[in-house]
Amino acid sequence: MPDALHTLTIAELRTLLQKREISPADIIHDLEASITARDPEIGAYLHRDTAAALAAAEKADLSAPLGGIPVAIKDVLNVQGQPATAGSKMLRGYISPYDATCIAKLKSAGAIPFGKLNMDEFAMGSSNENSAWQLTRNPWDTTRVPGGSSGASAAAVAARTAIASLGSDTGGSIRQPAAFCGITGLKPTYGRVSRYGLIAYASSLDQVGPMTRTVEDAALVLQAIAGHDPQDSTSLNAPVPDYSAALRRGVSGMKIGLPREYFIDGIDPAVRAAVEAGVKELERQGATVREISLPHTRFAIAAYYIIATAEASANLARFDGVRYGHRCDTPADLRDMYDRSRAEGFGPEVKRRIILGTYVLSSGYYDAYYRKAQKVRTLIARDFAEAFKEVDLIASPVTPTAAFKIGKNAGDPLQMYLADIFTIANNLSGVCGISVPCGYSAEGLPIGLQLTGRPLGEEDLLRGAFAYEQATDWHRRLPQKS
Amino acid sequence: MSATAHIDIKKTADLARLRLTAEEETAYTAQLERILEYVGQLDEADTASVEAAAxxxxLFDVMRSDAARPGFVMEAALSNAPRRSGDQFMVPKVVE
Known part of the structure; x- marks a missing residue:
C-alpha cells in the first residue's frame, strides 16, 4: 500500500481504489492517524465518527464517481445522525435527523462524509475566532487565522487532515479561507447547489461549495453536489454540465477583465504582485486581458452588512428554545424563555448581527436602510452583467492581505468586515467564483487568485483555474510538518 | 440615514427577543452606531430609478402538487426537543 494516503488528491486516490491497490478503509485509517498527529495543533475538527465512516467504507461503491472518498463537512450542514452545531452553543447536543441535499448527493456519488469541521458561529466571521468551541489555526503559521467562516474546512485540507471538504460562502466564506490556507475553494452560482439542510445565515446569499487541494478535485466534488432540488425553491433548474471535461479546454481566446476598483491602494504589495503575475500567466497561455470597471464596488460592503444581517435576524428567529436548540433553565413564561434562551445560546458576533438586522428592518428604518441596500444590490448586479458582456472571467485578489494574526481584528468588527471587499459583491450579484493559490508572501503565507464567472459559468472558472494551476506548483507546497 | 445614526438598543433588542446585559448594551450601541455611520455612505448611490433586488x-413562484410525500416521522421531529411530553413539545404555560 502506498504511504501517506492523506497527502493524495481525490483523483489520485480514485485511481488507486479502482486498481484495488487500496481500500476505502485504508484511507480512513490513514486520515485518522494524520488527524491524531496534526489536529491538536490546528483545531479543525469538532467531531468525527470513525466507526460510522469505516462502516460506510465497507459498503462503498467503488464504481461511483467519488466511491470510497472521505469528505469532511463544515458543521453548518446536516449529516444524519451526526452533531451539527454551526459553531454555536445554541446547538450543543443537536443531532441531525436528516441529510442536507448536498450530503445525500455526496453519499449517492459514493463519498463518505467523515468529520464535522469548526467554523465561525452561524458562519458569521472571517477568522474562525467567532466559534463558540475552539480556535482553529492556520497550518502555515499557527499564530495566524485560517480565515472564515469555513476556516477549518480550509485548514484541514491544507494540513492534509482532510482529502477534501465542503464549505459555505455567504460573503467570501469559501474563497477567503481557501486563499489564506493555500487551497482551492469554489463558490458556485447562487442556486447551483441546494441549500436544503444548510443551517441558514442569509438565504439570498448562501451557497455550498467544494474546498480541495486541486482544481480537478473541485470539479469532481462540484459534479456530485450540483443540481436542481425540489426541496430548495431557489435552486436552479438547469442541466449540470460535465465539469471535468471543461478542465482541459485551455484559456486560449478567453477574455479576462481586471476591475480597476479591485486594484487599489491598501492591497499588500506581495498580494498585488502575485495576482498580477497570475494574470500574466493566463495571458501567456492565450487569454486576452483588459481593464474593466465595476463602478459600485465601494458600496458592496455596506449593502452586504444590511442585507445579510436583515436576513440573519429573520433566519435566526427560529432559535426560540421550543423545538430544538438551547433552552434556559426554569423560564417564567414563554417570553422569558425566548429572551434568555437566545441571550445564553448566541455569541457576541451573532447577537451584534441579529440586532443590526432587526434595526434595519424595523419600522421607520426599513426604507432608509434595507430597501436602499436592495436597490444598491441591483446596481452591483448590473455592474457584473455589464462586465460579462465584455469578458468571460474577472481576475482579482481574494483578500487585500495574506492571513492576519489571531486577535488582530477581534475587537473591531467594522475593520473585520472591510477585509471582505473583494469577495462580497459576488454573493450580492449571484455569480460564481474560485480561489486558487498564486504565490506566497515574504513570511511564507499563501496568496489566492480569484476568478469570477458569469451565472452558471463554473466551466469557465474551472478552465481558467486549471490552466493556471497546471503551469504553477503553488498548490503542491505543503505547510511544515504536514 | 445620517452620519449621527442613533440606535435605541433596548427597543431593538426587545424586538430581536434578546436579553442584553448593561455591558452588552453599551458595547453594541457604540459598535453598531459606527457600523451604521459606515453604511450611511449608501446615500451617495443614485437609486432613483432602480428596482430593489431581494x-x-x-424569481418565480415555485409550485408543487398538493400530494402527500414522505416526511419526518414524529420521533425524528421530536428527537432534539429541549423538553417533551409524549408526542408533544413542552413549553411554559401560555394561557392562564
Missing part, C-alpha cells in the same frame, strides 16, 4: 436571480 434575490440574485429572477
Amino acid at each position: 434575490h440574485p436571480h429572477e
Whole structure:
C-alpha cells in the first residue's frame, strides 16, 4: 500500500481504489492517524465518527464517481445522525435527523462524509475566532487565522487532515479561507447547489461549495453536489454540465477583465504582485486581458452588512428554545424563555448581527436602510452583467492581505468586515467564483487568485483555474510538518 | 440615514427577543452606531430609478402538487426537543 494516503488528491486516490491497490478503509485509517498527529495543533475538527465512516467504507461503491472518498463537512450542514452545531452553543447536543441535499448527493456519488469541521458561529466571521468551541489555526503559521467562516474546512485540507471538504460562502466564506490556507475553494452560482439542510445565515446569499487541494478535485466534488432540488425553491433548474471535461479546454481566446476598483491602494504589495503575475500567466497561455470597471464596488460592503444581517435576524428567529436548540433553565413564561434562551445560546458576533438586522428592518428604518441596500444590490448586479458582456472571467485578489494574526481584528468588527471587499459583491450579484493559490508572501503565507464567472459559468472558472494551476506548483507546497 | 445614526438598543433588542446585559448594551450601541455611520455612505448611490433586488436571480413562484410525500416521522421531529411530553413539545404555560 502506498504511504501517506492523506497527502493524495481525490483523483489520485480514485485511481488507486479502482486498481484495488487500496481500500476505502485504508484511507480512513490513514486520515485518522494524520488527524491524531496534526489536529491538536490546528483545531479543525469538532467531531468525527470513525466507526460510522469505516462502516460506510465497507459498503462503498467503488464504481461511483467519488466511491470510497472521505469528505469532511463544515458543521453548518446536516449529516444524519451526526452533531451539527454551526459553531454555536445554541446547538450543543443537536443531532441531525436528516441529510442536507448536498450530503445525500455526496453519499449517492459514493463519498463518505467523515468529520464535522469548526467554523465561525452561524458562519458569521472571517477568522474562525467567532466559534463558540475552539480556535482553529492556520497550518502555515499557527499564530495566524485560517480565515472564515469555513476556516477549518480550509485548514484541514491544507494540513492534509482532510482529502477534501465542503464549505459555505455567504460573503467570501469559501474563497477567503481557501486563499489564506493555500487551497482551492469554489463558490458556485447562487442556486447551483441546494441549500436544503444548510443551517441558514442569509438565504439570498448562501451557497455550498467544494474546498480541495486541486482544481480537478473541485470539479469532481462540484459534479456530485450540483443540481436542481425540489426541496430548495431557489435552486436552479438547469442541466449540470460535465465539469471535468471543461478542465482541459485551455484559456486560449478567453477574455479576462481586471476591475480597476479591485486594484487599489491598501492591497499588500506581495498580494498585488502575485495576482498580477497570475494574470500574466493566463495571458501567456492565450487569454486576452483588459481593464474593466465595476463602478459600485465601494458600496458592496455596506449593502452586504444590511442585507445579510436583515436576513440573519429573520433566519435566526427560529432559535426560540421550543423545538430544538438551547433552552434556559426554569423560564417564567414563554417570553422569558425566548429572551434568555437566545441571550445564553448566541455569541457576541451573532447577537451584534441579529440586532443590526432587526434595526434595519424595523419600522421607520426599513426604507432608509434595507430597501436602499436592495436597490444598491441591483446596481452591483448590473455592474457584473455589464462586465460579462465584455469578458468571460474577472481576475482579482481574494483578500487585500495574506492571513492576519489571531486577535488582530477581534475587537473591531467594522475593520473585520472591510477585509471582505473583494469577495462580497459576488454573493450580492449571484455569480460564481474560485480561489486558487498564486504565490506566497515574504513570511511564507499563501496568496489566492480569484476568478469570477458569469451565472452558471463554473466551466469557465474551472478552465481558467486549471490552466493556471497546471503551469504553477503553488498548490503542491505543503505547510511544515504536514 | 445620517452620519449621527442613533440606535435605541433596548427597543431593538426587545424586538430581536434578546436579553442584553448593561455591558452588552453599551458595547453594541457604540459598535453598531459606527457600523451604521459606515453604511450611511449608501446615500451617495443614485437609486432613483432602480428596482430593489431581494434575490440574485429572477424569481418565480415555485409550485408543487398538493400530494402527500414522505416526511419526518414524529420521533425524528421530536428527537432534539429541549423538553417533551409524549408526542408533544413542552413549553411554559401560555394561557392562564
